[in-house]
Amino acid sequence: QEDNPIARFRRYLQFNTAHPNPNYADPISFLISQANSIGLQAQTLEFTPLKPVLLLTWPGSNPSLPSVLFNSHLDSVPAEPAKWSHPPFTATLTPEGKIYARGAQDDKCIAMQYLEAIRNLKAKGFTPLRTIHISYVPDEEIGGFDGSAKFVKSKEFEDLNVGFVLDEGQASISDEFRVFYADRSPWGLKIKATGAPGHGSRMYDNGAMENLMKSVEVITKFRESQFDVVKAGEAMNSEVVSVNPVYLNAGIPSPTGFVMNMQPSEAEAGFDLRLPPTVDPGLIKKRIAEEWAPARRNMTYEVIEKGPIRDYMGCPLMTLTNDSNPWWPVFKQAIEAAGGKLSRPEILASTTDARYMRQRGIPALGFSPMTNTPILLHDHNEFLKDSVYLRGIEVYESVISSLSSFKGESY
Ligand SMILES: CSCC[C@H](NC=O)C(=O)O
Ligand SMILES: [Zn+2]
Numbered sequence: 522q523e524d525n526p527i528a529r530f531r532r533y534l535q536f537n538t539a540h541p542n543p544n545y546a547d548p549i550s551f552l553i554s555q556a557n558s559i560g561l562q563a564q565t566l567e568f569t570p571l572k573p574v575l576l577l578t579w580p581g582s583n584p585s586l587p588s589v590l591f592n593s594h595l596d597s598v599p600a601e602p603a604k605w606s607h608p609p610f611t612a613t614l615t616p617e618g619k620i621y622a623r624g625a626q627d628d629k630c631i632a633m634q635y636l637e638a639i640r641n642l643k644a645k646g647f648t649p650l651r652t653i654h655i656s657y658v659p660d661e662e663i664g665g666f667d668g669s670a671k672f673v674k675s676k677e678f679e680d681l682n683v684g685f686v687l688d689e690g691q692a693s694i695s696d697e698f699r700v701f702y703a704d705r706s707p708w709g710l711k712i713k714a715t716g717a718p719g720h721g722s723r724m725y726d727n728g729a730m731e732n733l734m735k736s737v738e739v740i741t742k743f744r745e746s747q748f749d750v751v752k753a754g755e756a757m758n759s760e761v762v763s764v765n766p767v768y769l770n771a772g773i774p775s776p777t778g779f780v781m782n783m784q785p786s787e788a789e790a791g792f793d794l795r796l797p798p799t800v801d802p803g804l805i806k807k808r809i810a811e812e813w814a815p816a817r818r819n820m821t822y823e824v825i826e827k828g829p830i831r832d833y834m835g836c837p838l839m840t841l842t843n844d845s846n847p848w849w850p851v852f853k854q855a856i857e858a859a860g861g862k863l864s865r866p867e868i869l870a871s872t873t874d875a876r877y878m879r880q881r882g883i884p885a886l887g888f889s890p891m892t893n894t895p896i897l898l899h900d901h902n903e904f905l906k907d908s909v910y911l912r913g914i915e916v917y918e919s920v921i922s923s924l925s926s927f928k929g930e931s932y
C-alpha cells in the first residue's frame with residue numbers, strides 16, 4: 522500500500538463519516554495509528570457514549586505555558602452519490618489532481634494536514650516551546666452538542682490550559698487565504714398557524730394557510746432587505762441576518778398525496794436563521810413575536826438557539842484580529858513567512874465548534890488553507906486539488922512552529 526501524504530489523506534477520506542450514522546471508530550483507529558507513527562501521545566475521551574473525542578499531544582519544552590489547540594471534526598454531512606461524478610467515499614484522484622470526496626474540504630483536509638505538518642517538523646528536528654494539542658471531535662455538523670460543547674466544559678479540557686485555537690475555515694477562490702474571527706449564531710425557527718378548517722371552495726379570513734403565508738411574505742421581505750444590503754456591496758453575506766425557509770408542512774394527507782378540497786386547520790414552516798455577532802438577538806426575537814408570528818393571527822412559534830451567542834462576560838463571541846490579541850501577529854506573520862497572504866478577516870457565514878472555545882474566553886480563528894479553490898462544502902462533487910492540499914501542509918508547518926514557539930505574554 523502506498524504511503525505518502527496524498528495516499529494517507531485519501532485513506533482518511535474513505536471512512537464514511539456521514540450523518541446520520543457516522544463511522545467514528547475506524548477513522549479514530551486510523552488517526553491513532555498515524556499518531557503512533559509520528560510519535561504523538563493519543564487519548565480517546567467519551568463525553569457521550571459512542572461519540573468519542575480523540576486528543577493528540579506533542580508536549581512542549583515548557584508545558585506550563587498555555588498550549589495551542591488545532592481542532593477538526595470527524596463527521597461529515599450526507600452526500601447523494603447518484604448526483605456525484607465520483608462516489609463520495611472512494612476519494613478518487615483524477616489525472617488533473619482533483620481528489621473527490623465528501624469531507625475533502627470540510628474538514629478532513631485540515632485533520633490530516635495538522636499531522637503531516639507535525640511529521641515534517643519532527644523530521645526537521647523542531648521542538649515546540651508550548652504544548653501542541655490536536656482534537657478530533659464528533660457531531661460538529663449537527664451542532665456539536667454531544668461533541669465540542671461537552672469537551673470544552675470538561676476537566677480534561679481545562680487541564681489542557683489552551684491559550685489559542687485554530688479550527689476550520691473555508692476555501693478561497695482567490696490566491697489569498699481566508700481567516701474567520703467569528704461565526705454567525707444559528708437559530709431554528711418553527712412557526713405554526715392554526716385557523717378554522719373549511720371546504721376548499723370557501724373564502725374566509727384567518728385560515729391557517731392564509732396566516733402562515735402572510736408570515737412567509739413578511740419574512741421574505743425581511744430576507745430581501747438583508748440580501749439587498751449584500752447585493753449593494755455594503756456588507757458581506759456573513760454580516761447580515763440570513764433567514765431561509767427549510768420546510769413547509771400543511772395539508773391533509775390522502776393516498777394520492779393531499780386532500781384537495783379541504784382547507785387545513787394547522788400549517789407550519791421552518792426557517793434557518795443566522796445572526797452575526799453584531800446583531801442584538803433581542804431585536805430579532807421582538808420582530809418574530811410582533812411581525813413574523815403574531816399571536817393576533819393565531820400564530821405560535823419556537824426559537825431553537827443552537828449554541829452560545831455570548832461569552833461568560835456577556836460579550837459577543839469574536840476573536841480580535843489586531844495587535845491587542847498577542848496571537849494575531851504571530852499567526853499573520855506565520856502565513857507570510859510561508860509565502861501566503863491573508864485577506865481581510867471575516868465572519869463565517871455558517872457555524873463551527875470555534876464558538877464553544879470562544880465562549881470559554883479562548884481566542885479562536887477559523888482557517889482552512891485552500892486558495893484558488895471553489896467553495897464546495899456541503900455541495901455535490903466536493904473536491905480538493907492535491908497541490909492545494911500539499912501547499913496547506915507547508916503553511917501549517919509555519920503556523921504550528923510559530924504559534925508553539927510564541928514566547929510572549931498570552932492569556
Ligand atoms: C446547529 S449548528 C450547525 C453547525 C453547522 N456546521 C457546519 O455546517 C451549520 O449548520 O453551520
Ligand atoms: Zn466543517
Ligand SMILES: [Zn+2]
Pocket residue numbers: 598627662898899
Ligand atoms: Zn460542514
